[in-house]
Amino acid sequence: MKVVNESFNKIKSIFNIIQGKIAFYPSIIALAGVLLAIIITTLETTSVSNFLQENFTSLSIKSGDTALTMISVCIGGLISIMVFSFSVxxxxxxxxxxxxxxxxxxxxxxxxxxxxxxGYYLGAIIYLMFILFSIRPEASENSIPSLSILIGVFITIFCLGSFIYFIHNMSQSIQIGNILEKIFNQSKKRLKVLVEKQYDEEGSLKVNKNWNTYKINRCGYFQNFSQKNILKICEENDTKIKILIPKGFFVLSNDDFLMSDKEIDEKILHKILNNFNFSKTELISDNYVLAFKQITEIAVKAMSPGINDPGTAINAIDYLTELLSLRMLKNDTDIHKFNDETLLEVKTLNFKKLIEDIVTSLKTYCMQDPILAIKIKNMINYLLEQKAYKEEYYSVLKNQINLLEKELS
Known part of the structure; x- marks a missing residue:
């Protein structure tokens, strides 16, 4: 049962990564198109098609050439739409x-x-191609798969409606306001979960020189890990682990990756490392810090000479302000417990480093605009009025406001 749970958690974690790939759902729906073609073709061997021809004469096709032409037109039209959609x-x-x-x-x-x-386009094309194989030009009225053709026509009409929605959705999703809102909502959702589940920093692990450090032989962005599996391993082996690389950061081969209060043999170490996922891309759903990077980069890019869009930069700073106020409610330590005992701790990007990275980037590229300079100052003043997890955050903000005032003077 234990092995099954570990395998399930590992598969679930891998699934969360691959479902973000653009080809994942189209591949699943294309397979569904193949299965539908097989099922409908099987039904054609029963009296369903004859019933359609006898009772719905206007919907049945009596000529094999007409059937081939209709299916060919549907396939050609869908291929054209799919190519255009991918190009867009x-x-x-x-x-x-x-x-x-x-x-x-x-x-x-x-x-x-x-x-x-x-996926609808791809599944429809594959379905129609399978149906095309079962039609002969010289086929008699009774041997024409009327049901399959009728379903293919309805699927094509559905795809045409989906194409209209696709154009609308793409025109909306590419607007910078919608992009910023989507990034903001994803990060806000993730931050709220972390704030609600966080433990007090007093429960953090006390690392000393007797702890053992272990390297990792993989590289990539530290995307996620199976918390339940690692906590079980720690509990079973009576050990405590601290992850030295924050989530979302790029891990180099042979980097110091984790520390343990007890020596871990190769077998257990391999078992632990198998519960970490690395990727070449970054997702906000796994790492809220990425949202701060993305919104900051959008603000900086908006103020580049080639774009020069202060309005977008102002909107980005507004979203950053709201996210930072929520981040102030979170501690700087990511603690995971098992039976009220801290067994796992993951290093995180602390608030001081986060605010320094954001403000430094904004000051470098936005301070030449007086409106944006005031906007950055107002952001920090607003954060000083918000509730914080610890007083140290206010000291960090006061230091930043002092630096800004020196540059503005």
């Missing part, structure tokens, strides 16, 4: 990368609505 996606992604930030591309690619629609 690639064009808009290119524009988003150049005008806003390359970091937002994984979020746009993981939009399930667009994946579903592209």
């Amino acid at each position: 996606v690639m064009l808009l992604l290119s524009q988003a990368s150049s005008n806003f930030s390359p970091r937002i591309l994984p979020g746009l690619l993981s939009d399930k609505k667009n994946q579903y629609i592209l």
Whole structure:
């Protein structure tokens, strides 16, 4: 049972990564198209098709040539629509990368609505191609798969409606206001979960020189890990673990990755490391810090000489202000307990480093605009009035406001 649970958690974690790929849902729906074709073709061997021809004469096709022509037209039209849709996606992604930030591309690619629609096209084309194989030009009226053709026509009409929605959805999703709102909502949702589940910093692990450090032989962005599996391993082996690399950061091969209060043999270490997922991309749903990076980069890019869009920069700073006020409610330590005992601690990007990175980037590229300079100052003043997890956060903000006043004077 234990092995089954570990395998399930591992599969679930891997699934969360691959479902963000643009080809994931289209592939699933394409397979559904194959299965539908097999099922409908099987039904054609029963009296269903004859019943359709006898009772719904206007919906049945009596000529094999007509049936072939109709299916061919549907396939050709769907292929044209699919090619156009993919072209639109690639064009808009290119524009988003150049005008806003390359970091937002994984979020746009993981939009399930667009994946579903592209899957509908692919599934419909595959279904119609299978039906096409079963039609002969010289076929008699009774041997024409009327039911299969009728379903294919309805599927094609559905795809045409999906195409209209696809154009509408893409035109909305590429607007910078909607992009910022989506990033903000994802990060806010993730932060709220972390704030609600956080433990007091007093429960953090006390690391000393007797702790053992272990390296990792993989590289990539530290995306996620199976918390339940690692806590069980720690409990079973009576050990405590501290992860040295924050989530979302790039891990280099042979980096010091974790520490343990007891020596771990190779077998247990391998078992622990198998519960960590690494990726070449970053997702906000796994790492809220990425939202701060993306919104900051959008603000900076908006103030570049080639774009010069202060309005977008102001909107980005507004979203940053709200997210930072929520981040102030979170501690700087990510603690995980098992039976009220801290067994796992993951290093996180502390508030001081986070605010310094954001304000430094904004000051470098936005201070030449007086309105934005005041906006940045107002952001920090607003944060000083908000509730914070600890008083140290206020000291960090006061230091930043002092530096800003020196530069503005």
